[in-house]
Amino acid sequence: RHINVILKKWRLLSLLFLNIFPSLYIVYLSRHKHPSKICQPITDVMFLKTHKTASSTILNILYRFSEKHNLTVALPYGNHPHLGYPNRFQISYVEEFKTLANKFNIMGNHLRFNWQQVRRIMPNDTFYFSILRHPALLLESSYVYYKTIAPAFKKSKNVNEFLSSPWSYYNMAEKKNMYAKNNMWFDFGYNNNKEYDERYIQFVLQNIEEIFHLILIADFFDESMILLKDVLCWDLDDVIYFKMNARSQYDIQTLNPENKEKVKEWCALDWELYKHFNKSFWMKIQERMDLKTLYKEIDILRKRQNELMETCLLEETAIEDYQVKDKNMKPFQTGNAHIMGYNLKHDLDNKTRNICEKMIMPELQYTAHLYNSQFPFKKKKKFVR
Secondary structure (H helix, E strand, C coil): CHHHHHHHHHHHHHHHHHHHCHHHHHHHHHHHCCCCCCCCCCCCEEEECCCCCCHHHHHHHHHHHHHHCCCCECCECCCCCCCCCCCECCHHHECCHHHHCCCCCEECCCCECCHHHHHHHCCCCCEEEEEECCHHHHHHHHHHHCCCCCHHHHCCCCHHHHHHCHHHCCCCCCCCHHHHCCHHHHHCCCCCCCCCCHHHHHHHHHHHHHHCCEEEEHHHHHHHHHHHHHHHCCCHHHHCCCCCCCECHHHCCCCCHHHHHHHHHHCHHHHHHHHHHHHHHHHHHHHHCCHHHHHHHHHHHHHHHHHHHHHHECCCCCECHHHCCCHHHCCCCCCCCCECECCECCCCCHHHHHHHHHHHCCHHHHHHHHHHHHCCCCCCCCCCC
């Protein structure tokens, strides 16, 4: 009895100590949440990189994790920037697929999902996840980013004009119009022009649930990072991020209230996808932690993020593309979007500079860096888009 009393007091003191020193709270949770289980980091991961959903930020996280653990990434073949998109994925889109099939650890570049082909590349125990975004926010972002690419967007003056009468501008037979209607549905490998049918929608949702272990929500990005860290048994620093591929605030077009509602009808398949997995996202969180724990971890994540930004960045946050001084760190620009970047401080030691460079390295440059590291015997990779 005395021993039990002492143990209870010790646990109370430990919890008090952890609350006073919150940086140790994450360590405590990871070790005591499931005392009967040994938590091992998951290193075989496939990320379906959907468009305009903060997925470039997640790819940067995956790239950094792969280097930290010396993992092999399934990279695009040759000088291609993606894995065959918008074609349905084929294994031939992956560099060295014949010699490294089922030996890849990480897969995350843009592709149109094709389960039968992806499973030929990745190990059997691979963890599959993706991310979704509210269709209204996604469509506005896509409109600016793909203004000069999607025919439906080219023909209208702005996103509100497009949504006032979308069928006036949209032709389902024109290539690259998948950006203008149900783009997330398309990325998951389904027909974005399919007519609304409840039975069909439920079939697709069930199919996605059977394949994907986790679907994150871009509108709750920090919550998503904490959940991802918890599910994959990763460290907090593994999901620290700087925003990648973010647009200038001057590019944002405000949807009027009527058109926000119209998006739910115009992109009805995406809306059903988002509603379903937004609900399952919060259910996943509820299964794994209470909200107090969630937001305590988010607070720690943001403090650590701010520390790194203060350490690494010359300016306080992201800057306009023309202000980026290192041409090797300039993000790719497309459409009417002005993609922002970062400048590093000049007086960083080599170790810190290496960490900071990977935090800010744009997607195309980081993909080329990994390609040249994994395949040094091949011609140096340079992207042309």
